[in-house]
Amino acid sequence: MFSTSVGQSLTAEEYLLKGNFKLAALEYEREYFNAQNNYDRYAAILSKTECYKKSNDFENAFSTIDRISLIGLSDSLRFIVLYQKALCSYLSNRYAQAESYIQQIKQCNYFQKWETSVEINLLYTLVLNELQRWNDAKMMILEVKDSLALNKGEFEGVEKIIYSYSNDSLPKLKNEKVLFWVSFIPGAGIVYAGKPAEGFLNLTINMASLAFGAHQIYYSYYLTGYFGGAIMLQKFYFGGRKRAEFLLNKNNYEKALYFNENRKKEIIEVLQKKNKGA
Protein backbone atom coordinates (compact mmCIF):
# COMPACT_ATOMS: atom_id res chain seq x y z
CA MET A 1 0.00 0.00 0.00
CA PHE A 2 1.23 3.50 -0.69
CA SER A 3 0.97 6.67 1.33
CA THR A 4 -2.31 8.51 0.83
CA SER A 5 -1.06 11.98 1.71
CA VAL A 6 -1.18 14.59 -1.03
CA GLY A 7 2.29 15.93 -1.66
CA GLN A 8 4.05 12.95 -0.08
CA SER A 9 6.85 12.29 -2.53
CA LEU A 10 8.01 8.80 -1.65
CA THR A 11 6.40 5.54 -0.60
CA ALA A 12 7.54 3.29 2.20
CA GLU A 13 9.38 0.99 -0.18
CA GLU A 14 11.07 3.91 -1.87
CA TYR A 15 12.28 5.27 1.45
CA LEU A 16 13.50 1.80 2.34
CA LEU A 17 15.44 1.42 -0.88
CA LYS A 18 16.99 4.88 -0.41
CA GLY A 19 18.10 3.85 3.06
CA ASN A 20 15.89 6.34 4.90
CA PHE A 21 14.69 3.82 7.45
CA LYS A 22 13.08 6.30 9.81
CA LEU A 23 10.71 7.60 7.16
CA ALA A 24 10.15 4.11 5.80
CA ALA A 25 9.10 2.98 9.30
CA LEU A 26 6.70 5.91 9.52
CA GLU A 27 5.13 5.09 6.14
CA TYR A 28 4.74 1.44 7.08
CA GLU A 29 2.97 2.54 10.23
CA ARG A 30 0.72 4.62 7.99
CA GLU A 31 0.02 1.49 5.92
CA TYR A 32 -0.92 -0.25 9.17
CA PHE A 33 -3.22 2.64 10.02
CA ASN A 34 -4.89 2.59 6.60
CA ALA A 35 -5.05 -1.20 6.31
CA GLN A 36 -8.44 -2.78 5.70
CA ASN A 37 -7.64 -6.29 6.86
CA ASN A 38 -5.36 -8.11 9.27
CA TYR A 39 -3.03 -9.46 6.65
CA ASP A 40 -2.19 -5.97 5.41
CA ARG A 41 -1.64 -4.92 9.00
CA TYR A 42 0.72 -7.80 9.68
CA ALA A 43 2.64 -7.07 6.50
CA ALA A 44 3.04 -3.45 7.56
CA ILE A 45 4.28 -4.41 11.03
CA LEU A 46 6.75 -6.92 9.60
CA SER A 47 8.07 -4.32 7.17
CA LYS A 48 8.34 -1.71 9.90
CA THR A 49 10.28 -4.19 12.01
CA GLU A 50 12.62 -4.66 9.08
CA CYS A 51 13.24 -0.89 8.92
CA TYR A 52 14.23 -0.75 12.57
CA LYS A 53 16.53 -3.74 12.17
CA LYS A 54 18.25 -2.13 9.22
CA SER A 55 18.87 1.02 11.26
CA ASN A 56 20.23 -1.10 14.16
CA ASP A 57 17.40 0.11 16.40
CA PHE A 58 16.78 -3.32 17.86
CA GLU A 59 14.75 -2.16 20.85
CA ASN A 60 12.18 -0.56 18.58
CA ALA A 61 12.31 -3.59 16.28
CA PHE A 62 11.46 -5.79 19.24
CA SER A 63 8.64 -3.59 20.50
CA THR A 64 7.20 -3.36 16.97
CA ILE A 65 7.11 -7.09 16.26
CA ASP A 66 5.79 -7.64 19.77
CA ARG A 67 2.58 -5.89 18.69
CA ILE A 68 1.53 -8.94 16.70
CA SER A 69 -0.31 -11.44 18.85
CA LEU A 70 0.25 -15.10 17.96
CA ILE A 71 -3.36 -15.99 18.65
CA GLY A 72 -5.42 -16.76 15.56
CA LEU A 73 -2.56 -16.63 13.05
CA SER A 74 -2.28 -19.10 10.21
CA ASP A 75 0.60 -21.59 10.36
CA SER A 76 2.72 -19.81 7.77
CA LEU A 77 2.23 -16.40 9.31
CA ARG A 78 2.76 -17.73 12.82
CA PHE A 79 6.05 -19.17 11.69
CA ILE A 80 7.20 -15.88 10.16
CA VAL A 81 6.15 -13.84 13.19
CA LEU A 82 7.76 -16.25 15.65
CA TYR A 83 10.98 -16.14 13.68
CA GLN A 84 11.03 -12.34 13.68
CA LYS A 85 10.23 -12.26 17.39
CA ALA A 86 13.08 -14.69 18.06
CA LEU A 87 15.45 -12.70 15.88
CA CYS A 88 14.54 -9.33 17.41
CA SER A 89 14.79 -10.81 20.91
CA TYR A 90 18.30 -12.01 20.10
CA LEU A 91 19.29 -8.67 18.61
CA SER A 92 18.02 -6.79 21.65
CA ASN A 93 19.91 -9.13 24.00
CA ARG A 94 16.81 -10.95 25.27
CA TYR A 95 18.34 -14.40 24.89
CA ALA A 96 16.03 -16.39 27.14
CA GLN A 97 13.04 -14.93 25.34
CA ALA A 98 14.63 -15.71 21.96
CA GLU A 99 15.05 -19.31 23.04
CA SER A 100 11.41 -19.50 24.08
CA TYR A 101 10.26 -18.28 20.65
CA ILE A 102 12.57 -20.72 18.88
CA GLN A 103 11.16 -23.60 20.89
CA GLN A 104 7.70 -22.55 19.72
CA ILE A 105 8.93 -22.41 16.12
CA LYS A 106 10.22 -25.96 16.36
CA GLN A 107 6.73 -27.08 17.21
CA CYS A 108 5.31 -25.35 14.13
CA ASN A 109 4.41 -27.45 11.12
CA TYR A 110 6.50 -25.18 8.93
CA PHE A 111 9.64 -26.10 10.79
CA GLN A 112 9.52 -29.50 9.19
CA LYS A 113 10.41 -27.90 5.86
CA TRP A 114 14.12 -28.15 5.47
CA GLU A 115 14.48 -24.81 3.68
CA THR A 116 13.87 -22.96 6.92
CA SER A 117 15.28 -25.31 9.55
CA VAL A 118 18.89 -24.34 8.79
CA GLU A 119 18.32 -20.67 9.54
CA ILE A 120 16.34 -21.39 12.68
CA ASN A 121 18.99 -23.75 13.99
CA LEU A 122 21.77 -21.30 13.21
CA LEU A 123 19.90 -18.56 15.08
CA TYR A 124 19.38 -20.98 17.96
CA THR A 125 23.12 -21.66 17.96
CA LEU A 126 23.81 -17.96 18.33
CA VAL A 127 21.31 -17.72 21.19
CA LEU A 128 22.79 -20.72 22.99
CA ASN A 129 26.26 -19.21 22.62
CA GLU A 130 25.11 -16.05 24.37
CA LEU A 131 23.55 -18.17 27.12
CA GLN A 132 26.99 -19.90 27.39
CA ARG A 133 25.45 -23.30 26.68
CA TRP A 134 28.12 -24.24 24.19
CA ASN A 135 27.53 -27.98 24.29
CA ASP A 136 23.88 -27.42 23.34
CA ALA A 137 25.03 -25.05 20.61
CA LYS A 138 27.29 -27.78 19.26
CA MET A 139 24.32 -30.20 19.11
CA MET A 140 22.39 -27.60 17.15
CA ILE A 141 25.19 -27.19 14.62
CA LEU A 142 25.36 -30.96 14.24
CA GLU A 143 21.64 -30.91 13.42
CA VAL A 144 22.33 -28.36 10.73
CA LYS A 145 25.09 -30.50 9.29
CA ASP A 146 22.81 -33.54 9.25
CA SER A 147 20.04 -31.70 7.40
CA LEU A 148 19.87 -32.06 3.65
CA ALA A 149 19.61 -28.34 3.04
CA LEU A 150 23.28 -27.50 2.49
CA ASN A 151 25.32 -27.32 -0.66
CA LYS A 152 29.05 -28.09 -0.71
CA GLY A 153 30.26 -24.62 0.28
CA GLU A 154 27.73 -24.33 3.10
CA PHE A 155 28.57 -27.83 4.32
CA GLU A 156 32.25 -26.96 4.57
CA GLY A 157 31.40 -23.82 6.46
CA VAL A 158 29.31 -25.79 8.94
CA GLU A 159 32.06 -28.36 9.40
CA LYS A 160 34.45 -25.54 10.23
CA ILE A 161 32.02 -24.30 12.87
CA ILE A 162 31.68 -27.79 14.35
CA TYR A 163 35.45 -28.02 14.61
CA SER A 164 35.44 -24.77 16.57
CA TYR A 165 33.25 -26.45 19.17
CA SER A 166 35.76 -29.16 19.96
CA ASN A 167 36.46 -29.51 23.67
CA ASP A 168 39.84 -27.80 23.42
CA SER A 169 38.38 -24.73 21.76
CA LEU A 170 35.45 -24.06 24.08
CA PRO A 171 36.00 -21.15 26.47
CA LYS A 172 37.34 -22.40 29.75
CA LEU A 173 35.61 -20.23 32.29
CA LYS A 174 36.87 -19.95 35.80
CA ASN A 175 34.58 -21.04 38.61
CA GLU A 176 33.41 -18.51 41.21
CA LYS A 177 33.18 -21.09 43.99
CA VAL A 178 36.75 -22.22 43.40
CA LEU A 179 37.82 -18.58 43.46
CA PHE A 180 36.09 -18.07 46.81
CA TRP A 181 38.05 -20.88 48.49
CA VAL A 182 41.34 -20.19 46.74
CA SER A 183 41.21 -16.51 47.74
CA PHE A 184 41.72 -17.42 51.36
CA ILE A 185 45.39 -17.57 50.46
CA PRO A 186 46.45 -13.96 49.79
CA GLY A 187 47.13 -13.41 46.09
CA ALA A 188 46.08 -16.92 45.07
CA GLY A 189 42.69 -15.71 43.92
CA ILE A 190 44.26 -13.16 41.59
CA VAL A 191 46.59 -15.86 40.21
CA TYR A 192 43.57 -18.14 39.62
CA ALA A 193 41.78 -15.26 37.88
CA GLY A 194 44.61 -15.05 35.36
CA LYS A 195 47.11 -12.46 36.64
CA PRO A 196 50.00 -14.34 38.26
CA ALA A 197 52.34 -11.34 38.55
CA GLU A 198 49.71 -9.22 40.21
CA GLY A 199 48.78 -12.14 42.48
CA PHE A 200 52.38 -12.53 43.55
CA LEU A 201 52.63 -8.80 44.24
CA ASN A 202 49.47 -8.95 46.35
CA LEU A 203 50.90 -11.89 48.30
CA THR A 204 54.16 -9.98 48.88
CA ILE A 205 52.33 -6.91 50.17
CA ASN A 206 50.16 -9.03 52.47
CA MET A 207 53.18 -10.88 53.87
CA ALA A 208 55.04 -7.59 54.28
CA SER A 209 52.12 -6.10 56.22
CA LEU A 210 51.96 -9.19 58.43
CA ALA A 211 55.70 -9.18 58.97
CA PHE A 212 55.69 -5.47 59.75
CA GLY A 213 52.90 -5.90 62.28
CA ALA A 214 54.56 -8.90 63.94
CA HIS A 215 57.90 -7.16 64.01
CA GLN A 216 56.49 -4.04 65.67
CA ILE A 217 54.56 -6.02 68.29
CA TYR A 218 57.67 -8.09 69.04
CA TYR A 219 59.57 -4.86 69.79
CA SER A 220 56.62 -3.59 71.93
CA TYR A 221 55.30 -1.05 69.44
CA TYR A 222 51.79 -2.36 70.09
CA LEU A 223 49.81 0.45 68.48
CA THR A 224 52.02 0.54 65.40
CA GLY A 225 51.97 -3.23 65.16
CA TYR A 226 48.24 -3.56 65.46
CA PHE A 227 46.98 -0.50 63.62
CA GLY A 228 49.82 -0.18 61.16
CA GLY A 229 50.35 -3.85 60.36
CA ALA A 230 46.96 -5.41 60.94
CA ILE A 231 44.94 -2.71 59.25
CA MET A 232 47.25 -2.69 56.23
CA LEU A 233 46.92 -6.47 56.07
CA GLN A 234 43.14 -6.24 56.27
CA LYS A 235 42.94 -3.63 53.49
CA PHE A 236 45.21 -5.50 51.10
CA TYR A 237 43.72 -8.90 51.87
CA PHE A 238 40.08 -7.96 51.26
CA GLY A 239 41.10 -5.63 48.45
CA GLY A 240 42.87 -8.56 46.84
CA ARG A 241 39.74 -10.72 47.10
CA LYS A 242 37.60 -8.05 45.46
CA ARG A 243 40.20 -7.57 42.76
CA ALA A 244 40.26 -11.33 42.11
CA GLU A 245 36.47 -11.40 41.74
CA PHE A 246 36.55 -8.48 39.32
CA LEU A 247 39.33 -10.09 37.26
CA LEU A 248 37.49 -13.41 37.13
CA ASN A 249 34.30 -11.82 35.84
CA LYS A 250 36.23 -9.71 33.33
CA ASN A 251 38.25 -12.65 32.00
CA ASN A 252 35.22 -14.92 31.75
CA TYR A 253 33.31 -12.23 29.90
CA GLU A 254 36.18 -11.63 27.46
CA LYS A 255 36.67 -15.34 26.76
CA ALA A 256 32.97 -15.87 26.09
CA LEU A 257 32.77 -12.75 23.94
CA TYR A 258 35.79 -13.75 21.84
CA PHE A 259 34.43 -17.23 21.21
CA ASN A 260 30.90 -16.05 20.47
CA GLU A 261 32.01 -13.29 18.10
CA ASN A 262 34.10 -15.72 16.07
CA ARG A 263 31.23 -18.22 15.85
CA LYS A 264 28.93 -15.40 14.81
CA LYS A 265 31.25 -14.49 11.92
CA GLU A 266 31.42 -18.11 10.80
CA ILE A 267 27.64 -18.47 10.90
CA ILE A 268 27.21 -15.26 8.89
CA GLU A 269 29.53 -16.68 6.22
CA VAL A 270 27.37 -19.81 5.95
CA LEU A 271 24.21 -17.72 5.69
CA GLN A 272 25.77 -15.49 3.05
CA LYS A 273 26.65 -18.55 0.98
CA LYS A 274 23.14 -19.88 1.48
CA ASN A 275 21.63 -16.60 0.40
CA LYS A 276 23.79 -16.41 -2.71
CA GLY A 277 22.63 -19.87 -3.62
CA ALA A 278 18.94 -19.09 -2.91
Added chain:
Amino acid sequence: MGILSKLPPSSFLGFATITFLLFSPNVSGQVARSSWTNNDVEFMTYLVNNRLYENALTLSHLLKLDDSIQADTLWYLVGWSHYNLKQLDSATVSLLNVSKNHSTFAKSRFFSAYCAAHSRNTNSAKNILSAYQPSNEMLDELKRTQLAGLALLTKDLETYNKISSTFSYSYYSFAENQRTLDEINMSIANFNHKSPFVAGLFSALIPGSGKMYAGKVGSGLSSLFTVGILGALTWENYNRDGLLNPKTIIFGSLFTVAYSANIYGSVFSVKAYRDEYNKKIEHRILFNLHIPIRNVFN
Protein backbone atom coordinates in the same frame (compact mmCIF):
# COMPACT_ATOMS: atom_id res chain seq x y z
CA MET B 1 2.14 -17.27 -0.52
CA GLY B 2 -0.40 -15.02 1.22
CA ILE B 3 1.32 -12.63 3.57
CA LEU B 4 4.74 -13.26 2.04
CA SER B 5 3.71 -11.77 -1.27
CA LYS B 6 2.82 -8.48 0.40
CA LEU B 7 6.25 -8.04 1.95
CA PRO B 8 8.90 -6.06 0.09
CA PRO B 9 11.74 -8.22 -1.28
CA SER B 10 14.02 -7.17 1.56
CA SER B 11 11.84 -9.04 4.03
CA PHE B 12 12.55 -12.49 2.72
CA LEU B 13 13.61 -14.69 5.57
CA GLY B 14 17.11 -15.45 4.39
CA PHE B 15 17.98 -11.89 3.45
CA ALA B 16 16.59 -10.69 6.74
CA THR B 17 18.77 -13.15 8.58
CA ILE B 18 21.89 -11.85 6.93
CA THR B 19 21.15 -8.15 6.93
CA PHE B 20 20.56 -8.04 10.64
CA LEU B 21 24.10 -9.14 11.16
CA LEU B 22 25.61 -6.79 8.64
CA PHE B 23 25.90 -3.10 9.19
CA SER B 24 23.66 -1.26 6.77
CA PRO B 25 24.78 2.26 5.97
CA ASN B 26 21.90 4.65 6.50
CA VAL B 27 21.71 6.83 3.42
CA SER B 28 19.47 9.81 4.08
CA GLY B 29 17.30 10.75 1.16
CA GLN B 30 15.91 14.13 0.25
CA VAL B 31 12.62 14.75 2.11
CA ALA B 32 9.99 17.02 0.57
CA ARG B 33 8.10 19.32 2.93
CA SER B 34 4.42 19.31 2.08
CA SER B 35 1.15 20.31 3.71
CA TRP B 36 -1.04 18.33 6.04
CA THR B 37 -4.16 16.55 4.88
CA ASN B 38 -7.03 15.31 7.01
CA ASN B 39 -5.64 11.80 6.74
CA ASP B 40 -2.29 13.04 8.04
CA VAL B 41 -3.98 14.63 11.03
CA GLU B 42 -5.93 11.45 11.78
CA PHE B 43 -2.74 9.46 11.38
CA MET B 44 -0.87 11.82 13.72
CA THR B 45 -3.64 11.47 16.30
CA TYR B 46 -3.46 7.71 15.96
CA LEU B 47 0.31 7.75 16.48
CA VAL B 48 0.08 9.81 19.67
CA ASN B 49 -2.86 7.82 21.05
CA ASN B 50 -0.87 4.62 20.52
CA ARG B 51 2.25 6.09 22.16
CA LEU B 52 4.29 6.01 18.94
CA TYR B 53 5.79 9.36 19.83
CA GLU B 54 8.99 9.05 17.82
CA ASN B 55 6.99 8.28 14.68
CA ALA B 56 4.71 11.24 15.45
CA LEU B 57 7.67 13.60 15.65
CA THR B 58 9.14 12.18 12.44
CA LEU B 59 5.83 12.94 10.72
CA SER B 60 5.76 16.46 12.14
CA HIS B 61 9.23 17.16 10.73
CA LEU B 62 8.14 15.87 7.36
CA LEU B 63 5.16 18.18 6.92
CA LYS B 64 4.78 21.93 7.36
CA LEU B 65 3.16 22.77 10.66
CA ASP B 66 2.80 26.52 10.54
CA ASP B 67 -0.31 27.33 8.56
CA SER B 68 -1.79 23.89 8.16
CA ILE B 69 -5.34 22.80 8.79
CA GLN B 70 -6.04 21.89 12.42
CA ALA B 71 -2.80 23.60 13.43
CA ASP B 72 -3.79 23.70 17.11
CA THR B 73 -4.43 19.97 17.19
CA LEU B 74 -1.09 19.36 15.56
CA TRP B 75 0.82 21.65 17.91
CA TYR B 76 -0.80 19.88 20.83
CA LEU B 77 0.09 16.44 19.47
CA VAL B 78 3.68 17.48 18.75
CA GLY B 79 4.00 19.05 22.20
CA TRP B 80 2.50 15.99 23.84
CA SER B 81 4.94 13.74 21.96
CA HIS B 82 7.90 15.86 23.10
CA TYR B 83 6.60 15.77 26.67
CA ASN B 84 6.32 11.98 26.68
CA LEU B 85 9.82 11.66 25.24
CA LYS B 86 11.03 13.98 28.03
CA GLN B 87 12.12 16.64 25.54
CA LEU B 88 10.78 19.34 27.81
CA ASP B 89 12.12 22.46 26.10
CA SER B 90 10.54 21.44 22.80
CA ALA B 91 7.35 20.49 24.62
CA THR B 92 7.14 23.95 26.19
CA VAL B 93 7.47 25.71 22.84
CA SER B 94 5.07 23.43 20.95
CA LEU B 95 2.33 23.49 23.59
CA LEU B 96 2.51 27.28 23.78
CA ASN B 97 1.45 27.43 20.12
CA VAL B 98 -1.98 25.98 20.92
CA SER B 99 -4.45 28.82 20.65
CA LYS B 100 -7.12 29.89 23.09
CA ASN B 101 -10.04 28.46 21.15
CA HIS B 102 -8.80 24.90 21.13
CA SER B 103 -10.18 22.28 23.50
CA THR B 104 -6.69 21.40 24.76
CA PHE B 105 -5.71 25.04 25.46
CA ALA B 106 -5.88 24.76 29.25
CA LYS B 107 -4.01 21.44 29.31
CA SER B 108 -1.39 22.83 26.93
CA ARG B 109 -0.81 25.90 29.09
CA PHE B 110 -0.42 23.96 32.30
CA PHE B 111 1.88 21.34 30.83
CA SER B 112 3.88 23.98 28.99
CA ALA B 113 4.45 25.79 32.29
CA TYR B 114 5.31 22.56 34.07
CA CYS B 115 7.86 21.61 31.38
CA ALA B 116 9.43 25.07 31.66
CA ALA B 117 9.62 24.71 35.45
CA HIS B 118 11.18 21.25 35.16
CA SER B 119 13.80 22.69 32.78
CA ARG B 120 14.63 25.31 35.45
CA ASN B 121 13.00 28.14 33.45
CA THR B 122 10.91 29.19 36.42
CA ASN B 123 10.35 32.72 35.18
CA SER B 124 9.02 31.45 31.85
CA ALA B 125 6.73 29.08 33.72
CA LYS B 126 5.43 31.94 35.87
CA ASN B 127 4.81 34.11 32.80
CA ILE B 128 2.94 31.33 31.03
CA LEU B 129 0.67 30.75 34.00
CA SER B 130 0.18 34.44 34.79
CA ALA B 131 -0.98 35.12 31.25
CA TYR B 132 -3.48 32.25 31.38
CA GLN B 133 -7.09 33.16 32.29
CA PRO B 134 -8.85 30.12 33.78
CA SER B 135 -12.39 29.42 32.66
CA ASN B 136 -13.65 27.96 35.95
CA GLU B 137 -12.91 27.89 39.68
CA MET B 138 -11.13 24.58 39.68
CA LEU B 139 -8.69 25.66 37.00
CA ASP B 140 -8.20 28.92 38.84
CA GLU B 141 -7.22 27.08 42.02
CA LEU B 142 -5.01 24.75 40.01
CA LYS B 143 -3.28 27.80 38.52
CA ARG B 144 -2.73 29.25 41.98
CA THR B 145 -1.36 25.93 43.19
CA GLN B 146 1.11 25.85 40.31
CA LEU B 147 2.17 29.46 40.90
CA ALA B 148 2.62 28.74 44.60
CA GLY B 149 4.78 25.73 43.75
CA LEU B 150 6.90 27.88 41.45
CA ALA B 151 7.41 30.36 44.29
CA LEU B 152 8.59 27.48 46.48
CA LEU B 153 11.02 26.42 43.78
CA THR B 154 12.67 29.83 43.96
CA LYS B 155 12.42 29.79 47.81
CA ASP B 156 10.14 32.85 47.70
CA LEU B 157 8.24 31.92 50.88
CA GLU B 158 6.50 35.27 51.16
CA THR B 159 4.81 34.84 47.78
CA TYR B 160 4.01 31.23 48.59
CA ASN B 161 2.29 32.19 51.84
CA LYS B 162 0.32 34.89 50.07
CA ILE B 163 -0.94 32.52 47.38
CA SER B 164 -1.47 29.47 49.59
CA SER B 165 -3.70 31.47 51.91
CA THR B 166 -6.26 31.34 49.07
CA PHE B 167 -6.21 27.51 48.82
CA SER B 168 -9.60 25.96 49.49
CA TYR B 169 -8.29 22.32 49.57
CA SER B 170 -11.69 21.31 48.22
CA TYR B 171 -10.67 19.73 44.92
CA TYR B 172 -9.96 16.05 45.40
CA SER B 173 -7.58 15.89 42.41
CA PHE B 174 -4.97 18.03 44.07
CA ALA B 175 -5.92 18.84 47.67
CA GLU B 176 -3.34 16.35 48.97
CA ASN B 177 -0.65 17.94 46.83
CA GLN B 178 -1.56 21.38 48.18
CA ARG B 179 -1.09 20.08 51.74
CA THR B 180 2.23 18.54 50.76
CA LEU B 181 3.37 21.89 49.35
CA ASP B 182 2.43 23.46 52.67
CA GLU B 183 4.61 20.90 54.46
CA ILE B 184 7.47 21.62 52.09
CA ASN B 185 7.05 25.33 52.80
CA MET B 186 7.34 24.65 56.55
CA SER B 187 10.37 22.47 55.96
CA ILE B 188 12.13 25.20 53.95
CA ALA B 189 11.24 27.83 56.56
CA ASN B 190 12.64 25.69 59.38
CA PHE B 191 15.68 24.44 57.52
CA ASN B 192 18.88 24.80 59.49
CA HIS B 193 21.43 25.95 56.96
CA LYS B 194 24.46 25.11 59.05
CA SER B 195 27.70 27.04 58.85
CA PRO B 196 30.81 25.76 57.01
CA PHE B 197 32.96 27.76 59.41
CA VAL B 198 31.38 26.05 62.42
CA ALA B 199 31.83 22.64 60.78
CA GLY B 200 35.52 23.36 60.16
CA LEU B 201 35.99 24.56 63.72
CA PHE B 202 34.34 21.44 65.18
CA SER B 203 36.56 19.21 63.07
CA ALA B 204 39.66 21.13 64.13
CA LEU B 205 38.80 20.50 67.78
CA ILE B 206 37.47 16.94 67.46
CA PRO B 207 38.20 15.25 64.11
CA GLY B 208 35.02 14.10 62.39
CA SER B 209 32.65 16.13 64.55
CA GLY B 210 32.25 18.72 61.80
CA LYS B 211 30.97 16.06 59.42
CA MET B 212 28.59 14.77 62.08
CA TYR B 213 27.35 18.36 62.53
CA ALA B 214 26.70 18.37 58.75
CA GLY B 215 24.63 15.20 59.10
CA LYS B 216 27.23 12.70 57.88
CA VAL B 217 27.60 10.60 61.02
CA GLY B 218 29.22 7.58 59.37
CA SER B 219 31.75 9.68 57.51
CA GLY B 220 32.47 11.65 60.67
CA LEU B 221 33.16 8.52 62.70
CA SER B 222 35.42 7.23 59.94
CA SER B 223 37.40 10.49 59.98
CA LEU B 224 37.60 10.34 63.77
CA PHE B 225 39.04 6.83 63.76
CA THR B 226 41.45 7.51 60.90
CA VAL B 227 42.86 10.71 62.37
CA GLY B 228 42.82 9.21 65.86
CA ILE B 229 44.70 6.08 64.86
CA LEU B 230 47.30 8.00 62.86
CA GLY B 231 47.72 10.37 65.79
CA ALA B 232 48.21 7.45 68.17
CA LEU B 233 50.80 5.87 65.87
CA THR B 234 52.67 9.17 65.57
CA TRP B 235 52.62 9.65 69.33
CA GLU B 236 53.87 6.09 70.03
CA ASN B 237 56.81 6.39 67.65
CA TYR B 238 57.65 9.92 68.73
CA ASN B 239 57.54 8.82 72.35
CA ARG B 240 59.83 5.83 71.80
CA ASP B 241 62.20 7.02 69.09
CA GLY B 242 61.94 10.80 68.88
CA LEU B 243 61.03 13.21 66.13
CA LEU B 244 63.62 12.26 63.53
CA ASN B 245 62.75 8.58 63.41
CA PRO B 246 61.47 7.60 59.91
CA LYS B 247 58.33 5.98 61.31
CA THR B 248 57.54 9.14 63.29
CA ILE B 249 58.00 11.25 60.18
CA ILE B 250 55.86 8.93 58.02
CA PHE B 251 53.01 8.57 60.51
CA GLY B 252 53.26 12.25 61.43
CA SER B 253 52.96 13.27 57.80
CA LEU B 254 50.00 10.94 57.28
CA PHE B 255 48.38 12.33 60.43
CA THR B 256 48.84 15.91 59.20
CA VAL B 257 47.33 15.12 55.81
CA ALA B 258 44.39 13.25 57.38
CA TYR B 259 43.76 16.00 59.90
CA SER B 260 43.79 18.72 57.21
CA ALA B 261 41.60 16.64 54.91
CA ASN B 262 39.17 16.11 57.78
CA ILE B 263 38.74 19.88 58.26
CA TYR B 264 38.51 20.51 54.50
CA GLY B 265 36.04 17.66 54.14
CA SER B 266 33.84 18.98 56.92
CA VAL B 267 33.56 22.40 55.28
CA PHE B 268 32.44 20.77 52.05
CA SER B 269 30.13 18.39 53.89
CA VAL B 270 27.98 21.38 54.77
CA LYS B 271 27.77 22.36 51.11
CA ALA B 272 26.92 18.75 50.19
CA TYR B 273 24.27 18.69 52.91
CA ARG B 274 22.64 21.85 51.54
CA ASP B 275 22.83 20.59 47.95
CA GLU B 276 21.24 17.27 48.88
CA TYR B 277 18.44 19.00 50.72
CA ASN B 278 17.77 21.44 47.87
CA LYS B 279 17.74 18.61 45.32
CA LYS B 280 15.33 16.57 47.42
CA ILE B 281 13.03 19.53 47.94
CA GLU B 282 13.09 20.49 44.26
CA HIS B 283 12.20 16.95 43.30
CA ARG B 284 9.28 16.90 45.77
CA ILE B 285 7.96 20.26 44.59
CA LEU B 286 8.07 19.27 40.92
CA PHE B 287 6.37 15.97 41.75
CA ASN B 288 3.59 17.82 43.55
CA LEU B 289 3.19 20.19 40.62
CA HIS B 290 3.09 17.34 38.10
CA ILE B 291 0.54 15.10 39.80
CA PRO B 292 -2.29 17.70 39.98
CA ILE B 293 -2.13 18.48 36.26
CA ARG B 294 -1.97 14.76 35.41
CA ASN B 295 -4.99 14.13 37.62
CA VAL B 296 -7.02 17.02 36.24
CA PHE B 297 -6.28 16.57 32.54
CA ASN B 298 -5.86 12.82 32.16
